[in-house]
Amino acid sequence: MGSIWEIDFYSRPILDEKQKKVWEVLVCESPSDIRTKPESLFRYAKYCPSTEVNSVWLRTALQEAIDKAGEAPIKIRFFRRQMSNMITKACQDVGLPAQPSRRILVLNQWLKQRMEEVYPQEPGYQGGTNPSVRLDSPLPQRLPDALEGQQWAFVSLQAAEFAEMPDWEIGFGEAFPLELANVTPETRIPGVLIFSPRALPIAGWLSGLELACLNFDTKQGERLVLETGATESWILANIRSPQTLAEAKGYEKAKKAANGVHFIGVQSDPQAESFTGFWLLQDFNLA
Structure with missing residues (x-):
């Protein structure tokens, strides 16, 4: 490649x-x-x-x-x-x-x-604002029905554990060196795992979206929103139970502590030892 x-x-x-x-x-x-x-x-x-x-x-x-x-x-x-x-x-x-x-x-x-x-x-430098990267907050769309996971879970890994990522069995995915994000080996990196018998088409669809970040969004309800491309976003899941709401808040807190670094994984079921898809992401708004 x-x-x-x-x-x-x-x-x-x-x-x-x-x-x-x-x-x-x-x-x-x-x-x-x-x-x-x-x-x-x-x-x-x-x-x-x-x-x-x-x-x-x-x-x-x-x-x-x-x-x-x-x-x-x-x-x-x-x-x-x-x-x-x-x-x-x-x-x-x-x-x-x-x-x-x-x-x-x-x-x-x-x-x-x-x-x-x-x-x-440089000669002619003019101080003041000259915005570099600003991420939009688009209105999220619903996922296609066939691509919704049957189950998902909040998880976390210590940054040092990603050193073994090259040995993981991963179908679709993309990663980056964590030193780019200035996180220590002890930092907890939060993530979300999606489980579905249709793991392959879900991972394949995600691989074509230019994944940006996965946020816990409270602007219109409480939900997980996946931001992709330049302006697109998708509702990955609605948060309903008090326990899941607490986990979602913990996810965002951990993401902020990790300079915006987080991940999404797709597996066929919680017992699977391989990933059909795995993406390491960074939310620039928290970096």
């Missing part, structure tokens, strides 16, 4: 000599494995004059990134909806599929680091 890239193309808090905003493209590799060394992930950055902001310039920059990396990724993730047309067109022109996604862990951290350390050192 080839690599997946994350991309951002947007203005930065820097003015050029004509007092126009300087734009920048950032390209970085998504980690897909718990063993990935963050320092080994590919990165590419290039400033763009405001007069050249178009899909042609971006296509050229993407080709430069591909040449620098030595190979093209299998797809590109982007989170800014307002740049969707330009990014999608540039990616198509270099033969790459582009997918809206909030699973941009490395890009999120890189943007924050550049906002704090890089842009303030």
Whole structure:
């Protein structure tokens, strides 16, 4: 399987000599494995004059990134909806599929680091707000009936236990090195396990959704909401019993203590020793 890239193309808090905003493209590799060394992930950055902001310039920059990396990724993730047309067109022109996604862990951290350390050192830097990654709160949809799990449970694992994840039997899934999230080996990582005889189609469907995070939501009732893609969300389960409500609150508390890190697992039944699907996630709003 080839690599997946994350991309951002947007203005930065820097003015050029004509007092126009300087734009920048950032390209970085998504980690897909718990063993990935963050320092080994590919990165590419290039400033763009405001007069050249178009899909042609971006296509050229993407080709430069591909040449620098030595190979093209299998797809590109982007989170800014307002740049969707330009990014999608540039990616198509270099033969790459582009997918809206909030699973941009490395890009999120890189943007924050550049906002704090890089842009303030540039001539023409303008302080103030220049938002990087902001996650929307879309209205959640109901899961398709055929994909609802028959049973689910709140669980947790110590961060150190994820060192053995490469040895787990997992069908669909994706992970990232926990050092990216700055959690200690002793940190408890909360999660939800979904059990169903239809574990395979559920895991297969989830694998195509660009999973972002799983939240305990209280805006309209009390429920577990799975956020996916750039704006989509799904009601995974409604919380009804006092005991489950307490567990859901504990899940959110543990997620916050773990810098937003959590997971979703799909199994055929509670006795299964393998995972049909397993995804390690991070909620940026809590990181």
